[in-house]
Amino acid sequence: MFNLSRYFSTVSFILIVLAAGVLGPLYQKLSLQQLQALAESRNVAMAQVFQNSLQGALASLISDAVGQDARKLRASEDLDRLRQQAVVLMKGTAVVRIKVYNRIGSTIFSTDPAQIGESALNSSGFRAASKGVVVSELTHSDRIETFEGTKSDVDVLASYIPIVGKDQSIDGVFELYQNVTPFVAQLQRSLWWATAAVALVFAALYLMQFLIVRRAQGILEDQEGRIKAARDTLELQVEARTDELRRTNSQLESEIAERRQAQSKLNYLAYHDPLTGLANRRCFIERLEESLRETARHGERLAVLFIDLDQFKQVNDSLGHGVGDELLVAVAARLSEHVRLIDMLARLGGDEFICLMESVREPEEVDMLAREIIANFEQPFRLGDHELFLTASVGISLFPGDGESVLDLMRNADSAMYRAKSIGRGNYHFYTPEMTVQAKERIQMENLLRRALDNGEFRVHLQPQVDTHTGALVGAEALVRWESPELGSVMPTRFIPVAEDSGLIVGLGSWVLRETCRQFMVWRSSGFELAQVSVNLSVKQLERPEFIDVLEQILDDTGMEAACLKLELTESVVMAVGDACALLEKLRSLGISLALDDFGTGYSSLSYLKMLPVQQLKIDRSFIEGIGRNAGDEAIIRTIMELARSLDFEVVAEGVETPEQAEFLAALGCQQLQGFLHGRAVAPAEFRARWSVRP
Numbered sequence: 001m002f003n004l005s006r007y008f009s010t011v012s013f014i015l016i017v018l019a020a021g022v023l024g025p026l027y028q029k030l031s032l033q034q035l036q037a038l039a040e041s042r043n044v045a046m047a048q049v050f051q052n053s054l055q056g057a058l059a060s061l062i063s064d065a066v067g068q069d070a071r072k073l074r075a076s077e078d079l080d081r082l083r084q085q086a087v088v089l090m091k092g093t094a095v096v097r098i099k100v101y102n103r104i105g106s107t108i109f110s111t112d113p114a115q116i117g118e119s120a121l122n123s124s125g126f127r128a129a130s131k132g133v134v135v136s137e138l139t140h141s142d143r144i145e146t147f148e149g150t151k152s153d154v155d156v157l158a159s160y161i162p163i164v165g166k167d168q169s170i171d172g173v174f175e176l177y178q179n180v181t182p183f184v185a186q187l188q189r190s191l192w193w194a195t196a197a198v199a200l201v202f203a204a205l206y207l208m209q210f211l212i213v214r215r216a217q218g219i220l221e222d223q224e225g226r227i228k229a230a231r232d233t234l235e236l237q238v239e240a241r242t243d244e245l246r247r248t249n250s251q252l253e254s255e256i257a258e259r260r261q262a263q264s265k266l267n268y269l270a271y272h273d274p275l276t277g278l279a280n281r282r283c284f285i286e287r288l289e290e291s292l293r294e295t296a297r298h299g300e301r302l303a304v305l306f307i308d309l310d311q312f313k314q315v316n317d318s319l320g321h322g323v324g325d326e327l328l329v330a331v332a333a334r335l336s337e338h339v340r341l342i343d344m345l346a347r348l349g350g351d352e353f354i355c356l357m358e359s360v361r362e363p364e365e366v367d368m369l370a371r372e373i374i375a376n377f378e379q380p381f382r383l384g385d386h387e388l389f390l391t392a393s394v395g396i397s398l399f400p401g402d403g404e405s406v407l408d409l410m411r412n413a414d415s416a417m418y419r420a421k422s423i424g425r426g427n428y429h430f431y432t433p434e435m436t437v438q439a440k441e442r443i444q445m446e447n448l449l450r451r452a453l454d455n456g457e458f459r460v461h462l463q464p465q466v467d468t469h470t471g472a473l474v475g476a477e478a479l480v481r482w483e484s485p486e487l488g489s490v491m492p493t494r495f496i497p498v499a500e501d502s503g504l505i506v507g508l509g510s511w512v513l514r515e516t517c518r519q520f521m522v523w524r525s526s527g528f529e530l531a532q533v534s535v536n537l538s539v540k541q542l543e544r545p546e547f548i549d550v551l552e553q554i555l556d557d558t559g560m561e562a563a564c565l566k567l568e569l570t571e572s573v574v575m576a577v578g579d580a581c582a583l584l585e586k587l588r589s590l591g592i593s594l595a596l597d598d599f600g601t602g603y604s605s606l607s608y609l610k611m612l613p614v615q616q617l618k619i620d621r622s623f624i625e626g627i628g629r630n631a632g633d634e635a636i637i638r639t640i641m642e643l644a645r646s647l648d649f650e651v652v653a654e655g656v657e658t659p660e661q662a663e664f665l666a667a668l669g670c671q672q673l674q675g676f677l678h679g680r681a682v683a684p685a686e687f688r689a690r691w692s693v694r695p
Helices: 004-053 055-064 070-075 077-090 124-129 181-247 249-271 281-298 312-319 321-338 363-375 406-422 433-455 492-502 505-525 539-543 547-558 571-576 580-589 631-647 659-668 684-691
Strands: 095-102 107-110 135-146 149-164 170-179 302-309 344-349 352-357 381-383 386-388 392-399 428-430 458-467 473-484 488-490 533-536 565-570 593-599 616-619 650-653
Touching: 004 077, 004 095, 004 135, 004 149, 004 170, 004 181, 077 095, 077 107, 095 135, 095 149, 124 135, 124 149, 124 170, 135 170, 149 181, 181 249, 249 281, 281 302, 281 344, 281 352, 281 406, 302 363, 302 406, 312 321, 321 344, 321 352, 321 381, 352 363, 363 392, 363 428, 392 406, 406 428, 406 433, 433 473, 433 492, 433 505, 458 505, 458 684, 473 492, 473 505, 488 492, 492 505, 505 533, 505 539, 505 547, 505 684, 539 547, 547 580, 565 571, 571 593, 580 593, 616 631, 631 650, 631 659
Parallel strands: 392 428, 473 533, 533 565, 565 593, 593 616, 616 650
Antiparallel strands: 095 107, 095 170, 135 149, 149 170, 302 352, 302 392, 344 352, 381 386, 458 473, 473 488
């Protein structure tokens, strides 16, 4: 076993010796530097004392000594007096020698007369001091001559100090020798004490660590024995376990195969739609990215076709999501098996599919593929007892003309698909740049709509509904108007679809309801009586579970009677709402009247119509326009009137603009008229001003 004690003692001893070898000289060097700095400051102070005390004599000596012979200087009485004064000043201090040099380096004064006349030009200390720098050097002398006599075994700090004249020029240089022997001796004693203290601390530390390591060595040796015993036991257990593993090898192989199968399934699900088995969005995007690189490299073209099933939501709402899922599987199978030229087909989610066509030579090839996709929906889908007819809308974007990235191509194909839907079901449309402009305008309008309600930019206008025979006012329809600071007056046909798609119609519809009821009650309190007011409802409002509560709250807040409110719904709205009959029955139970708007343009069945708790049908203006010009429109109006009489529905005709139209409708028994013939939709003040003066 590794001998930790021996290794530690050796390494620790080496480290302690190295530490002592570094710290000792470092401490000595720092101490000597501190001593030298202190002694140098004392020399500088003493030189200043000499210069201040002997200023006149020094200045005269420096100026007169230039050019004089050294022997004359030594014999000068002035020099002798100056020496005596210097000795008096140095007495009781540590300074043992003073020398003064003139600017050219000649010794013009010294406490040792024999040194007068010597040159110091070769002295680095003199040269530094003559430039204004104080330089000191610590030396040990076995024998030195001082003004007090000869001294032996002395530590001396010699300092060269510049003599600064009145004009800040260097007139000469002091050289002072300071006896620092006591300080050096004290320093040596301090070094010995510090060394001894450090040695004791290191020794104690070494001993403590050594004891700890010896204890650890004992613990390790004990653990080694235990580990050896455990290892022997473990070897026996491993051998037994090996035999067991050999017996269960086939079982392990089966588990590994199951794990591989599960991993393979996970990988499959990561790139495929679990319902239809088609590629999913992630797989399609990666394939399209790769195709874009290859297509760009070879200078070819490709197409992205966005497929959306028309009115698929009705299948889910009427037959359930189970049938809806079966239909999606059938659509995926039919497209995969019968549509040629598709290089990849994927399901993005819901009822949205997307396909990729590579190596496109001419746009006609894409046109052919789009027609083939739409043609696959001509035959019905048979799912159990159900036979379902379905159509699809297809939007197409081309690379490189319609985008350079995956996001651009998919977004533009989606925009083209919406354009295809807008022109009718079962159509396809190629992307055009104008669609992007329209999309940006739509986004701008949506952003402005979000702000408009808070800023009070909406107004409620009212259009009169009159009795067909008397022309008396029997009601009014509330229509919302938008005055935008940026867009000006915006037609409802522009902003209502945007509000529907964005979900803003819920808040806007609640505001229109509340504002209409409030205005109705303001008129009533001021003496202007209106029998009933109509408000249009959106499918988004009816789909909200809290709609009934919101409506009741509005009636309570405004104080309006439920019988004075009529709600208008289109056939498409009624068909789009799940369990519409139950919802309408709740509205009727509140006392609210119900009208079926734009009647004749929808697709509701007569059997469904007779179950709806509505009281009024509104003939769409598209049929009214054909009166006197189109026999087919007149026939439809007659049929609607007969249907209304048989079901006991009141009838209102929209869009009546001419007396001829009014006469035709009156002859058929239509009870109410609404249109420009009797007035446009106007602001409440104008509406009251016009109708309050009528009989």
